[in-house]
Amino acid sequence: MTPAAPGAGRFAPSPSADLHIGNLRTAVLAWLFARSTGRRFLMRIEDLDERTHDDVASRQLADLAAIGLDWDAEPEWQSRQRIRYDTVIDDLARRGLVYECYCSRRDILSAPRAPHAPEGAYPGTCRELTEDQRAVRRESRPPALRLRADATEHTVTDLLHGSYTGVVDDFVLRRGDGVPAYNLAVVVDDAAAGIDQVVRGDDLLSSSPRQAYLARLLGHDQPVYAHVPLVLNAEGKRLAKRDGAVTLAELGTSRAFALITGSLGWPSADLAELLARFDPARLPREPWIYQPV
Secondary structure: OOOOOOOEEEEOOOOOOOOEHHHHHHHHHHHHHHHHOOOEEEEEEOOOOOOOOHHHHHHHHHHHHHOOOOOOOOOEEHHHOHHHHHHHHHHHHHOOOEEEEOOOHHHHHHOOOOOOOOOOOOOOOOOOOOHHHHHHHHOOOOOEEEEOOOOOEEEEEEOOOEEEEEEOOOOEEEOOOOOEOHHHHHHHHHHHHOEOEEEEEHHHHHHHHHHHHHHHHOOOOOOEEEEEOOEEOOOOOEOOHHHOOOEHHHHOHHHHHHHHHHHHOOOOOOHHHHHHHOOHHHOOOOOEEOOOO
């Protein structure tokens, strides 16, 4: 029997600001991982947040195309997938795996936590409220919906970080304002698109146990993860607009591409040459410190 072909990799920018050199570098790596393993490469616009803008998304896609990236289907927009998320939440609710939560961020941070529980992990305050208690709380604020998890941690395997065990708590599935939460949307969208390889910045590594746990609950396989080092400024902080020339418009396409390929250790004239030289085992494991020119 012929084994199934690999699925797809993806890049999923949030259109809240123009892509900077660090975002572009991660996009190039996601493309390289997908193409080097025979996968399709897909683009998803994560525009559920009210701070995102269609014109920014258009510029992001244009910048990605300018540095040579291609993708195998029309970009998918999360804002157009509400029925998909609602269907999954409804199914989890029928299984008894969803409950209403009325806690603010301040409530969560100030609530007593179990020993060794990390800061910010949900302490379960609303987990066992009665229907009468929920009715009273609904009068003061709309509830978020949380997953009723039966685990406190989950282990994933990452191509760069190896085995990683992280927290699983009763994380939010839908916010109080009705917006689907990131940890839900990313899992549902990846599964719907056949994405089985997730390459992204290593600041999101800690999110992967929650997402892999949810994928298992929904009957999906865990994707192949590769969390790549970020690009930092000279102070060792995440790159931002204040760090000077960081966008493609400011750097120019040729200069940006040269910086990206040089930072990976494979200076290349184009993506075809870079793909031919790409070796995940030789990727830098430390952040790239960007020095504006």
